[in-house]
Structures are given as structure tokens and as C-alpha cells.
Amino acid sequence: MHDSLIDNLKKEIEGFKRTLKTEMIGHVIEVGDGIAKISGISGVGAQEMLLITTHTGEVAGIAFNLEEDLVGAIILGDSSNVREGDVVKPTGRVLSVRVGESLVGRVVDPLGNPQDGRGPIFEDVTEEIFYSVERAAPSVIERESVRTPLHTGIKAIDSMVPIGRGQRELIIGDRQIGKTSLAIDTIINQKNDTRHVTPICIYVAIGQKESKIAKIVATLKEAGAMAYTIVVSAPASSPASLWFLAPYSATAIGEYFMEQGQDALIVYDDLSKHAWAYRELSLLLRRPPGREAYPGDIFYLHSRLLERSARLSKERGGGSLTALPIIETQLGDVSAYIPTNVISITDGQIYLEPELFYQGIRPAVNAGLSVSRVGSSAQTKAMKKVAGRLRLELAQFRELAAFTQFASELDESTRKRIDRGKVLIQVLKQPELNPVPFEQQVVLFYAAIHGYFDSIPSEEVQTYSNTLLRYMESMHKEDILGALLKSGELSTDIEEKMKSAFNDFSATAHS
Amino acid sequence: MKYTVREYAHALVELAEDKKQSEMNALLHGFLSFVYRNGDMARLGRIVQEVSRQYYRSRGLHPLEIESASPLTDAVRNAIRSSVFQGILIKESLREELHGGVTILIDHEILIDASFEYQLTRMFTH
Numbered sequence: 001m002h003d004s005l006i007d008n009l010k011k012e013i014e015g016f017k018r019t020l021k022t023e024m025i026g027h028v029i030e031v032g033d034g035i036a037k038i039s040g041i042s043g044v045g046a047q048e049m050l051l052i053t054t055h056t057g058e059v060a061g062i063a064f065n066l067e068e069d070l071v072g073a074i075i076l077g078d079s080s081n082v083r084e085g086d087v088v089k090p091t092g093r094v095l096s097v098r099v100g101e102s103l104v105g106r107v108v109d110p111l112g113n114p115q116d117g118r119g120p121i122f123e124d125v126t127e128e129i130f131y132s133v134e135r136a137a138p139s140v141i142e143r144e145s146v147r148t149p150l151h152t153g154i155k156a157i158d159s160m161v162p163i164g165r166g167q168r169e170l171i172i173g174d175r176q177i178g179k180t181s182l183a184i185d186t187i188i189n190q191k192n193d194t195r196h197v198t199p200i201c202i203y204v205a206i207g208q209k210e211s212k213i214a215k216i217v218a219t220l221k222e223a224g225a226m227a228y229t230i231v232v233s234a235p236a237s238s239p240a241s242l243w244f245l246a247p248y249s250a251t252a253i254g255e256y257f258m259e260q261g262q263d264a265l266i267v268y269d270d271l272s273k274h275a276w277a278y279r280e281l282s283l284l285l286r287r288p289p290g291r292e293a294y295p296g297d298i299f300y301l302h303s304r305l306l307e308r309s310a311r312l313s314k315e316r317g318g319g320s321l322t323a324l325p326i327i328e329t330q331l332g333d334v335s336a337y338i339p340t341n342v343i344s345i346t347d348g349q350i351y352l353e354p355e356l357f358y359q360g361i362r363p364a365v366n367a368g369l370s371v372s373r374v375g376s377s378a379q380t381k382a383m384k385k386v387a388g389r390l391r392l393e394l395a396q397f398r399e400l401a402a403f404t405q406f407a408s409e410l411d412e413s414t415r416k417r418i419d420r421g422k423v424l425i426q427v428l429k430q431p432e433l434n435p436v437p438f439e440q441q442v443v444l445f446y447a448a449i450h451g452y453f454d455s456i457p458s459e460e461v462q463t464y465s466n467t468l469l470r471y472m473e474s475m476h477k478e479d480i481l482g483a484l485l486k487s488g489e490l491s492t493d494i495e496e497k498m499k500s501a502f503n504d505f506s507a508t509a510h511s
Numbered sequence: 512m513k514y515t516v517r518e519y520a521h522a523l524v525e526l527a528e529d530k531k532q533s534e535m536n537a538l539l540h541g542f543l544s545f546v547y548r549n550g551d552m553a554r555l556g557r558i559v560q561e562v563s564r565q566y567y568r569s570r571g572l573h574p575l576e577i578e579s580a581s582p583l584t585d586a587v588r589n590a591i592r593s594s595v596f597q598g599i600l601i602k603e604s605l606r607e608e609l610h611g612g613v614t615i616l617i618d619h620e621i622l623i624d625a626s627f628e629y630q631l632t633r634m635f636t637h
Contacts, residue, residue, distance in 0.1 A: 016634055021624040025616070029557060039560075040620040069517055069561075 026071065026088040028052065034079045034239045035284045036061060038071045038088045047134060049091045054081040060111070061088070062095055062241070065285045072285045074241040076111060096130040097249045098122060099256035104200060107217060107231040110245040115233055116217075131252040133245060137307035144313045146347075148196060149378045150265065150322050153189025153435020154182060156365040156428045159387040159445060160394075161350055164378025165199070165263050166311025166320035170342055172327045172334060173352030178363050179326045181432045182350065183267040184216060186324065188223045189435030190265065195380075195485060199263035199322070201229040204250040207243050207273035210235045219433065243277035251308050254321045258310075261317035266309065270326035271302060275338045292337050299341050306345050334369075348372040363430060367394055380488035383438060386445040390424060393449060397421020416454075423453045426461035439484035440469050443498060446490070452502045464509070471505050516554055519546065520561035524569060564619065567599070576602040576616040580609040580627070591615060 026040030036052065041063075044050070050061040050073055059082060065072030075082060076095075097112040100122060107116040110133075114121050122128070146164035163169045171179045187201040203220075205213045213233050220226045230253060234246035247268050257264040268274070275298060282295035290296045302325075309323035325346065327339050332354055334343070343349055348371045357364035376384050396417050410418070427448045430436065436444075444465055447453060456464045472481055480497050484490070523542050530538055546552060567574050575598045577583065577591060583603060592598050595617060606614075611627035 012634055016630075018630060019633070021622075021629055023622050023624075024620055025622045026620070029560075042620065 023089060026090075028082060028084055028086045028088060029070070031075075031079060031082045031084060031086075033284050034075050034241055035281070036073045036075055036079070036082055036088075038073055039069065041071055041088060041090050044071055044090045045094075047094050049093055049095045051089045051091060052082055053087045053089070054083065056081045060095070063090070064281070065287070074244070074281055074285075075239070076241050076245065077239065079239065094132050094134060095245070096132045097252050099129050099131045099253050100127075103230045103253060104228060105226050105230070107213075107233055109238070110232060110234050110242045110249040112249065129256065131256055133248040133252050134304075135252060135255060135308065137304070138310045138312060138316070142310075142313055142316050144311050144318070146311050146320075146374045146378055148263075148311075148320070149380060149383075149438075150186075150199070150263075151189060151193045151438045152182070152186040153192060153437065154185055154363055154365075155430055155436055155441050155444070156363055156367065157182070157350060158379075158383065158438060158441055159428075160367045160391050161348065161365070161370045161372045162374070162376065162379045162383070162387075163322065163324075163348075163372060164311075164374045165196075165322050166309065167348070167372070167374045167378065168306050168309050168323040168325065168346040169372060170325050170327060170346040170349040171352070172329060172339060172343070172349050173364070174329055174332055174354050177352045177354060177357050178432070179328070179352060180212075180216070180269055182352075182363060183269060183324055183326065184219060185433060185435045187220065187229055187265065187267070188225045188433065189437070190228065191224060192435060192437045195438075195488060197263060198228050199265045199320075200254070200257045201225065202232060202250050202254050202264065202266040203229060204232045204234075204246050204266065204268050206234050206246050206268065206270060207236050207277065208233075208269065210237065223433070240277040240280045243273060244281060247271070247274055247305050251305060251321070255308060258312060258319040258321040259317060261319045263320045263322070265322045265324065268305075268323065268325040270328050271342060272326075272328045272338055275301065294337065298338070299345075302342055303345050306342075347374055361425060361429060362432075365428075367391070368398060380438060380442075382442045382484055382488055382490040383445075385490045386442055386449060389449045390445050393417070393420055394424055397424065419454065419458075420451075422458045423456070423461055424448055426458050427453065427465055429462055436469075437485075439481045440472070442484055442490065443472055443480065444469065446495075446498055447502055450499075452506065467509065468502075468505055471508075472501065475504075476501050512549075514549065514551070516557045516561050519551070519554075519558045520565050523558075523562050524565045567618075572597050572599045573617050574599055574601045574619065576604070576619075578604050578606045578609060578614045578616075578626075580605070580607055580611050583613075587613075 024041050024043055026038040028036050029039050030037035044063045046063060046066055048063045050063055052059045052061055060076040061073040062076065063071050063073050102121050106114060106121055109115050146166040148165040150163045150165045151158055152163060171182055173179050187203065190198050190201060213235055217231055220229055232246055232250040234242040250266060254264040254266045275294065278298065278301050279294050283289060283293065287295045306323055306325065309321040311320040312318060325342060327342050329336065329339055351366045351369040352364045353366040356366060379387065400414060400418055427444055447468065453461055453464065480494060480501060483494050526538060546555060573595055575595060592600055609626040609628045612625045614626050615623045
């Protein structure tokens, strides 16, 4: 080994050709708050990656502002070591992140560095694949319409606001209302959906508390979801430049899987903080502030991000990237600047209402204001059959909700509608971290809309539903649940079996 | 009114264009007073840098800064100066980490690295 080392060294020295290196450099003339002003590097391009040589090592940056004499750059990392006079070198390329299967199950920062203390992510140095964090979205020709369902496991969503693979569905609501819970339940439920290949899930934490991110990772691990999940973390303690970068890096990672023909799901938690970070950087770079001090291109910030989520055509591999962006509103104001921007970009929204939350209706999904523009194209036939009537009965209940206090003075049919609505509200309630597979949802909704719960007091409906599901799991796992799961359709045969099962269960429950 | 560093530098370079050495002191004194009155003394360093840049550019000169591992001989100095058209040597410094050779910075922007440190780095990294 000693000899081969010397031989290799000799070969290197003999084959060595002396060359000079010529490069453009600049110098930092001003630095502070994560921003550096650089003189020189007159040929640098917009969004080009820069390397700043500090006394402790190299720090990356991105050229953001190309002014007449200066370049304004954001520093990706700790700017406290950058000093005036430090040498800056352009790299000639835009920022990119290394992608690959090895990222699955890991927690990384927006630059692709591991954050989970499990050592390097990529062992193989020979095959390196880098994706630029800023990439063009797929064109119209490269896309296909969304048809495959993405089951969230949340009854209120899968029935009335169905999401498809390749769709962008916004989750919007006030603080502490259950937005992140919805997203986490969706990720956990992906392993339950055995009709389709489990998508790779990416959770992007933007400006979240580190304790919350740690809790989410622990929850996903406990549920076995980390086996197919990647967490991209830009916590509250990281600089605004990393908050800004996190969704783009994560989308580049998701695009890798999409272009391999796989399905991927990405959750941006949350884009409100992303907008704040971009506003902070823009103000520090002296870009002209617009409405609410946001820069003029705040819409483009989110539109170019969300347009990268798509369902690709078969010619492009047939993969998909489904996006669940989260926006936090203030006091339920969905007509504010950033919420309206993102609502107009996405293919629908799930609106979580504080009033419903405090009434104990959780998840607090307002079915009236929530919409999925993909709609029933992304639902299985079985779910479509039951969901239509569910939505109708709930809509009728909402119209009559104001009269519930006068229930005793109403006619029979109105009273029945109100009672049915109350039952359905109870059926749709669901605890956190308890996703329900779609075949069980179909069974529950079928029972509810066909009156099998009408005789149950509303406060007992949830217990009754859980017991019914346990009964179906133990007695009809193959002939009803298994058949629904396999075919995705509610055939006449399965319907008859279900009715018989409900009658048997009802008789057992009442005896 | 707020003036940019560029505007200060341009004004000084233009004013100094045809001034004799004896008039320069008065000019510089007046200029510094002007900067002081405007509350821009904190930017004086950048103004001086910009003056230097504009001065050399207006005369078609290219300032050179050379780093070497050991003191330059006259022969090396002249060779470097003559290899850059209209090059004018403004700064020489020593940096032992180069181990040999030189680095030449032209116009504060273009770096030519002919140091032994670079050759070693190239040899052992691909």
C-alpha cells in the first residue's frame, strides 16, 4: 500500500501541468443583518452563487441586487464572521442542492446539510446529482390532468375537498387551529393507502420553533412515516436567507422524485413566514416596498414556487408533486394580501375556522368556504357515491342551522334534516394523529347518510362510529373493506353486504 | 442633500484634473470640509477607494496589487508590470501561505493566481 501510494504520487507529479488561475473577485465593502454589499465582480449574474472567504472559512451567498457599482448579496449562513474587505468569488452557477434517494428519512437544512446528527447523507461520491433550487416549472405540454387521489385520511377533506396527486391545495387558518396537524396526518396516512404507491413526503419547516420541528420528526418516526419522509428545516433561529431558500430547495428535492416517475408530496409550513423573510431581505437590500411593505414581486415569489408542483405526462414519466402550502391568517382574515395571493395561485383551499374549533368541531374545516378545484376527478368511485349526498345534507343543515334552537316548533322533515346534519358533524370529527383509511370512510359515510346513525344520540355518535369500524375490521375485513380497497368501487354486492353488516351490528349494539 | 460615493469621487477627480500641486492642498481641504459638513465622514474610506478607481480609469491605468511568499526582486517586479498594459504597481505584500510564486490583482477585480499554493491545491484535488 505504501508503494502504491508513492507510485500514485509520482504519476500525479509527472503528469502535472502548471497553469495559472484567472478569476474575477470582489471585496465586501459593507456587511450586516445577513446582507453584504460587494464591490467588483461586475460580470456576476442575478441569483449567482458567491463564495465569501472569511477568516474562519468560506461562506456562501447569492447575488440578489445588481446595482451600478455594487452587488447586494444575501449570506447563506452565519454572517457574523464576514468582515469588510473579505474576498468574494463568483462561482458561475446558481445555487443547487444535491438530490437522491439517500435523503429519505433525513432532516436537512436548505443547503442540503444533515441536521439530524446521523452523519453524511451521501456516501457515494461518484454519482452526484444536483438540482438548481430555482428551476422552470413544467410546461403545459408536459403536464397531465390530476386524476389519482391523494388520501389525507381526514374524513372532512377526503369526502368534500378531495385532493389529487399533482394538485396544490392551500391549508389556511389562524394560529393554533390545526393546520400542521392536517398536514402531518396526511403524511402519516400515505402508508395506509395501499391502492397506490406511497409518495415521498417532504415537510418544509420555515421559521418554526426547533422544539416544534423536533416534535414533528418524533411523531413521524413513531408513526413509521420517516421511512418515506424528508424534513427540510429552516428554524426560527436560522437567518432569513435560509427561510427564503427552504421551500425552493425542498421543491428541487421533490422534483427529483417527480422526474423519476414517482409521486411526491410537499408541505410548506408556512408560506406566511416565507413572505416575511423575503420582505426582510428586500427591505435590507433597499428594494422599494409596496403594499404592507412587501416587495413588488411577492406574488411571483410564491407563484413560481407553486407552479413547480404538477402531474407530469406519461412521456415525462408520469410522476407528480403535490403541494400543501400552509398560510396563517390573522383573526380569520382571508382577504389579506398574502392569503389572497396564494389562494389565487392554488387549486383550492381548506379553510379552518376558529369558531368551529372552539365549538369542538375538529378538524375545524369550514366545508362551505373550502374548495377543491380538482374535485371528484381525484376521488375513487366509492367515495364519489357517498360524498355527493354527504355534501348535500350538510349544506341543507347549514341553511337550517339558525333554526336549531327552535327544533321543537319545526315540521318533521326539517327536524330530520337538522338531526341528520348533527349526526354528520359528529361523524366528521376526528382526533389528531388518527388518519382513517378511505375504505373505512366510505363505510362510515354510507352508514351515516342511509340513516343507520339516526337513532344514536349525537354525543354517542363518535363512539358508535369507532365501534362500528372495529366491528367491520374484525368481521368484514376481506369481504367489505378489502373489496372496497381493491376495487375502489361501491358495487351493488358490497352495498348489500354493508347493509347486512350494519343491521347485524345494530342488533348487537342494542342488545 | 445626500450624495453617493460615486458622485463625491467623480467631483474630486474632475476638479483635480488640471490642478497644480500647490493648489491640491486647498482643494483637498475644501473637499474634506464639504464631506464633513454633509455628515459623510464615515464613508470617507469608500470615497477614497472610489477616487482611486476613477482616477486610474480616467487615465487608462490598471492598478496592480502583488502578493508573494518572499520579497520581490526588481526583475520580477518589472516583468509583472510590463506584462500588464498600462499597469501601475500600487501595493506589494507578503503572504507566507503562498509558499512560492505570486498573486496579482488587477483593477481590484481580476485575480491571477500563479502561486505554489494554488498548484498544490490543484494537484491534490480534482
